[in-house]
Amino acid sequence: xxxxxxxxxxxxxxxxxxxxxxxxxxxxxxxxxxxxxxxxxxxxxxxxxxxxxxxxxxxxxxxxxxxxxxxxxxxxxxxxxxxxxxxxxxxxxxxxxxxxxxxxxxxxxxxxxxxxxxxxxxxxxxxxxxxxxxxxxxxxxxxxxxxxxxxxxxxxxxxxxxxxxxxxxxxxxxxxxxxxxxxxxxxxxxxxxxxxxxxxxxxxxxxxxxxxxxxxxxxxxxxxxxxxxxxxxxxxxxxxxxxxxxxxxxxxxxxxxxxxxxxxxxxxxxxxxxxxxxxxxxxxxxxxxxxxxxxxxxxxxxxxxxxxx
Amino acid sequence: xxxxxxxxxxxxxxxxxxxxxxxxxxxxxxxxxxxxxxxxxxxxxxxxxxxxxxxxxxxxxxxxxxxxxxxxxxxxxxxxxxxxxxxxxxxxxxxxxxxxxxxxxxxxxxxxxxxxxxxxxxxxxxxxxxxxxxxxxxxxxxxxxxxxxxxxxxxxxxxxxxxxxxxxxxxxxxxxxxxxxxxxxxxxxxxxxxxxxxxxxxxxxxxxxxxxxxxxxxxxxxxxxxxxxxxxxxxxxxxxxxxxxxxxxxxxxxxxxxxxxxxxxxxxxxxxxxxxxxxxxxxxxxxxxxxxxxxxxxxxxxxxxxxxxxxxxxxxxxxxxxxxxxxxxxxxxxxxxxxxxxxxxxxxxxxxxxxxxxxxxxxxxxxxxxx
Numbered sequence: 001x002x003x004x005x006x007x008x009x010x011x012x013x014x015x016x017x018x019x020x021x022x023x024x025x026x027x028x029x030x031x032x033x034x035x036x037x038x039x040x041x042x043x044x045x046x047x048x049x050x051x052x053x054x055x056x057x058x059x060x061x062x063x064x065x066x067x068x069x070x071x072x073x074x075x076x077x078x079x080x081x082x083x084x085x086x087x088x089x090x091x092x093x094x095x096x097x098x099x100x101x102x103x104x105x106x107x108x109x110x111x112x113x114x115x116x117x118x119x120x121x122x123x124x125x126x127x128x129x130x131x132x133x134x135x136x137x138x139x140x141x142x143x144x145x146x147x148x149x150x151x152x153x154x155x156x157x158x159x160x161x162x163x164x165x166x167x168x169x170x171x172x173x174x175x176x177x178x179x180x181x182x183x184x185x186x187x188x189x190x191x192x193x194x195x196x197x198x199x200x201x202x203x204x205x206x207x208x209x210x211x212x213x214x215x216x217x218x219x220x221x222x223x224x225x226x227x228x229x230x231x232x233x234x235x236x237x238x239x240x241x242x243x244x245x246x247x248x249x250x251x252x253x254x255x256x257x258x259x260x261x262x263x264x265x266x267x268x269x270x271x272x273x274x275x276x277x278x279x280x281x282x283x284x285x286x287x288x289x290x291x292x293x294x295x296x297x298x299x300x301x302x303x304x305x306x307x308x309x
Numbered sequence: 310x311x312x313x314x315x316x317x318x319x320x321x322x323x324x325x326x327x328x329x330x331x332x333x334x335x336x337x338x339x340x341x342x343x344x345x346x347x348x349x350x351x352x353x354x355x356x357x358x359x360x361x362x363x364x365x366x367x368x369x370x371x372x373x374x375x376x377x378x379x380x381x382x383x384x385x386x387x388x389x390x391x392x393x394x395x396x397x398x399x400x401x402x403x404x405x406x407x408x409x410x411x412x413x414x415x416x417x418x419x420x421x422x423x424x425x426x427x428x429x430x431x432x433x434x435x436x437x438x439x440x441x442x443x444x445x446x447x448x449x450x451x452x453x454x455x456x457x458x459x460x461x462x463x464x465x466x467x468x469x470x471x472x473x474x475x476x477x478x479x480x481x482x483x484x485x486x487x488x489x490x491x492x493x494x495x496x497x498x499x500x501x502x503x504x505x506x507x508x509x510x511x512x513x514x515x516x517x518x519x520x521x522x523x524x525x526x527x528x529x530x531x532x533x534x535x536x537x538x539x540x541x542x543x544x545x546x547x548x549x550x551x552x553x554x555x556x557x558x559x560x561x562x563x564x565x566x567x568x569x570x571x572x573x574x575x576x577x578x579x580x581x582x583x584x585x586x587x588x589x590x591x592x593x594x595x596x597x598x599x600x601x602x603x604x605x606x607x608x609x610x611x612x613x614x615x616x617x618x619x620x621x622x623x624x625x626x627x628x629x630x631x632x633x634x635x636x637x638x639x640x641x642x643x644x645x646x647x648x649x650x651x652x653x654x655x656x657x658x659x660x661x662x663x664x665x666x667x668x669x670x671x672x673x674x675x676x677x678x679x680x
Contacts, residue, residue: 005529008525008529009529012522012525012526012529016518016522019518106391110360110362111362112362113360113362114362114365114368114541114542114565116542116546116564116565122550208517208518212518212521213517213518213521213543213546214546215517215541215542215543215546215565217515217517217541218359218360218515219515220517220518222513222516222518222519224518253519253522254522254526257509257511257522257523257525257526257527258526258529258530260508260509260510260526260676261476261507261509261526261527261529261530262530263675263676265677267679267680268482268509268510268512268679269512269679272512
């Protein structure tokens, strides 16, 4: 591929990767605190539909963003209540929330299907930086949510690895009993991180309905929430690697169409299969690797019960 | 406290029972009223694969339902939305049959076998199955020659392109979609033999984000008019954002892309529904495999944008008149395939069977049909 074709391709990869990035970084936070959240897909859908509806009603996309965050956050609150307070099975709760989110978003958005967005996010050109050859059009002619997603990923990485709060969060996920012993409220940390995860998933959904597409269709996310969950493993629970991973996954999606327009003879069925093949490959590789060095938080998926120490 | 609790529960139970009795009484009354109406009204049930809000496929069918109610006042319609295809659909169809529907209309291919099953049990009910393959004494199939409208939209696209590059975001490589691409391309090249139509397979009917990405890849490949065979308006929105032109599908999509959209091949089921229901009411209905075209109004073009010059609009109107008069149809020879070989000789027409099993592209299409 020539350079002239590479620039729009990479720009498209970033756009396609952004909804996954939001959701994956949120999921990293939840899993780092020890809570596996398989409800990401449902939370993204609820975020997407809430953001879209409120934007239509108010005519302002920022109110939509707040609604999307609230929607995803509320779903995550349910997950936290079930898994932290009631110590329920995290897998079951997450799956149930995905199914619930799919249904409730379809129900809420029924009369909004196919409507044009009132106030979509449009690309904002960063002065000076966008004039840099190659990098400028790829990185600095995107909509503001793309920048926010990168800033949030960097911010959460800093929080996790460079602050004492990060240590607290990670200890809740690695060894909650020890964390408890030094006076950390494991429940509070897990609640907080799960809700952050839901808020981020809501943002990822809203990116689809307010910036990328931008309109509401039933099941708008079409499996991107699951890709985000897989991406967390791909990124070895690190928000920085999640950035790279999200753009890689987005790139595969964008590549599938660009190879077709370039007239390269690869079956489009094969190309549309690639992101999922990549997910499986990464799962295999990471699982093999994890036997030697721990990557996953040790207490991931295990409810913490002080009585059972 | 305990006593009060028991008393409270007793009061509650009493209240509930009263409500039940009163409630049932009202329901009985309602049933009687309904029975009285039944004598006069003619119930028609609709089974939808989606919801009317999709702005596409089911929306078009629902417009037909509304048209039917307007034209024949005795008709009362009821709808079931989001009915999954396959065996489970039998329950929904049966439900409509038991509700007293005299005609049941189902709008997706996958309802075929369940319809035939229910139809056997209810010989007095007439069933209309959109895009279906199998008929029975009380089951008709119906579909429209949307390819004719696609050809007409191709004339518009071919006249308006400046780069001579037109993009086409397509759902799945099945004969229906291939036929549409071919008809569109023939339309394009009838006015602009230098133009080509670049096809990208999105491999989805309803993933708006993927359709948008497919559209953007076509825009990056310098296409300046986009057409679509997909159910969401995402392609139109991509064209609008990029400041290029577009052709919609299913229903008039100009509201999603007021500047980009030139026209849309549209479904117009209303007149067919009115004809079929009227025939059932008159007792003249017979089972058939209906495949109507622009002559019946079942397929058409949405109003053409003012951006399109009057002579192009006239050309479209002339071609449409030729099809309506039966003088000419889209796949009349000579039609060449991508290699330039003549597939349909001069002055010959493709048969319906050939058109229904299209698996090659005509000359001018850039792309392949994945096997």
